[in-house]
Amino acid sequence: MLKTKFISSSFIVVLVLSIILTACGPQRDTTEIKQEASNGEAPDKPEELTFWAWDDILSTFQVIGDRYTEKTGIKVNVIDARNADLSLDAPAGKGPDLYYETHDRIGDSYLQGVAAELTLTEEQLSGYEESALEAFTYNGKLLGIPSSVETIGLFYNKELVPEAPKTIEDITNIAANLTNTEKNEYGFLNITSDFYPMFPFLTAAGGYVFGENEEGGFDTSDIGLASDAVVEGANLIRSWHENNYIPKSVTYDVMNGLFREGKVGAIISGPWGIPDFSSGLGDNLAIAPLPTFNGNQLQSFLGVKGMAISEYSENKYWATDFALFMSNPENSKFLFDELKRIPARSDVTVDDELYQGIQEQIQYAVPMPNIPEMAQVWNPMGDALVFISQGEDPKEVLEEAVATIKEQISLLDGSN
CATH class of the missing domain: 3.40.190.10 (Periplasmic binding protein-like II)
Known part of the structure; x- marks a missing residue:
């Protein structure tokens, strides 16, 4: 009856590609991404940041990017691009500083050497749903800043x-x-x-x-x-x-x-x-x-979307700062008003009765495993x-x- 093997040729292709791309990843700098320069001041501002996003959210994120430009003077380019190209484009210098990602893909992205490890303070993480942060954590390492959550x-x-x-x-x-x-x-x-x-x-x-x-990760x-x-x-x-x-x-x-x-x-x-x-x-x-x-x-399973910082970016500090800005309470509320993306924050309540039902279920949702x-x-x-x-x-x-x-x-x- 069920004794049917599900190991198809397409699975083998994905397996081989995964091994190749993982092997081609960078020699990851084990130094933590500091959110402050060694002298306590922020590093020099870049002229611009590049953010890879998806077609259905480009215009809304560009509005938030323009707000960030007004605040910092850093130009933000929100570009429609495929994350599947990251593993090749990022090492070649054609990738973004940060990119929009789903939490269940973040483990693959990290293993391919693309997603950078983040070290944030308690103050910076304050207000985010704990389950959303957990979703973007892989083997104890925070790899993304959550923006929105969803469940059934x-x-x-x-x-x-x-x-x-x-x-x-x-x-x-x-x-x-x-x-x-x-x-x-x-x-x-x-x-x-x-x-x-x-x-x-x-x-x-x-x-x-x-x-x-024992490390708090998944035992497969x-x-x-x-x-x-x-x-x-x-x-x-x-x-x-x-x-x-x-x-x-x-x-x-x-x-x-x-x-x-x-x-x-x-x-x-x-x-x-x-x-x-x-x-x-x-x-x-x-x-x-x-x-x-x-x-x-x-x-239920919890799905989380958010921003990952590229390991290849030369502007990790400011890319992280922009990701935190995009997902602050004000912009999280704006994202919901424009796109109905439920905020990944416990300090933002949506004012739509239908979406409140989903938001209530989120407290009982568990992050979908984010491992390959x-x-x-x-x-x-x-x-x-x-x-x-x-x-x-x-x-x-x-x-x-x-x-x-x-x-x-x-x-x-x-x-x-």
């Missing part, structure tokens, strides 16, 4: 579900009462073949992706996705399919369309879905934190979830998935 929440239609479900039992009862497959109506839907939105339910009774080593030999607690979560998921509460092959397009049309009571989604669902449901749309199980709040080995988890767990939805034995399926993950990680580590 419980989206519900108040016309069908007047009050937010508080527990998984509430979710199951809503599914039982509102589901009518002949009319294409459902009480609750989630994409049960995707490990990302299913992680909270799989680990409702306990469990984890990677354990923790300890994978907690086939424990009795995770099997309990998997049995819950299987029961939803057995009772026909959730179709076995539902897709995001189908789920989102049905919810937007008012045919689903509640779904699991993230802030990216708010504009679309608001246009369909209007004031009937509401968002709450994920429900509880046995009194414990479900934990995490890439080997998604496909095996996604395949395992498909088998579980089809009625296969959860324990056997999960044990097989963990074995596959470990085998792929052993290839990544070169230990096989």
Whole structure:
């Protein structure tokens, strides 16, 4: 059944490239990036800084860059560029001083020699969400300054579900009462073949992706996705399919369309879905934190975006200063107002009721592992979830998935 090897040719290509790029990284200066010059004064200002960002955020970050120019006199160039080119462009002198990055890619970036280690004071770090800083920390080293955070929440239609479900039992009862497959109506839907939105339910009774080593990093030999607690979560998921509460092959397009049309009571989604669902449901749309199980709040994955400083930059001090400026309370609020990016700060509260539901869940979210080995988890767990939805034995399926993950990680580590 599940004894299918997921080690494809594309995986081997990624593995080889990762090894080559890591080997080509710089001889990293072990001297800490000081935020003050040795004489207590800031180093001379550069004429300009270059910041690599993404197309959908360029104009907003350029506004913030212009504010920084007014404050410091340093010109800021916000450029649309691909981070995938960093490992080649940065050593060649064509890279940025700092770049926009997701936390789950920061480990790779560091191993390739691109992301610089940061040393910041408690005062500089004050106000940032601890979990966001943790997300940008790799093997005890802070590698980025968080700008925004995101996670999933419980989206519900108040016309069908007047009050937010508080527990998984509430979710199951809503599914039982509102589901009518002949009319294409459902009480609750989630994409049960995707490990990302299913992680909270799989680990409702306990469990984890990677354990923790003595240094506080991830122990990739300890994978907690086939424990009795995770099997309990998997049995819950299987029961939803057995009772026909959730179709076995539902897709995001189908789920989102049905919810937007008012045919689903509640779904699991993230802030990216708010504009679309608001246009369909209007004031009937509401968002709450994920429900509880046995009194414990479900934990979702936390995603963090922020700024990393290039190891190859000659202006690390000022690049770091600009990153801190971009993510200060005032500019974090501006970023939310313009782009609806939830601030990675505990001292900034958004004034949009829908996004407040997501922000509340963030306190229960755990950073998605930011190590390269995490890439080997998604496909095996996604395949395992498909088998579980089809009625296969959860324990056997999960044990097989963990074995596959470990085998792929052993290839990544070169230990096989």
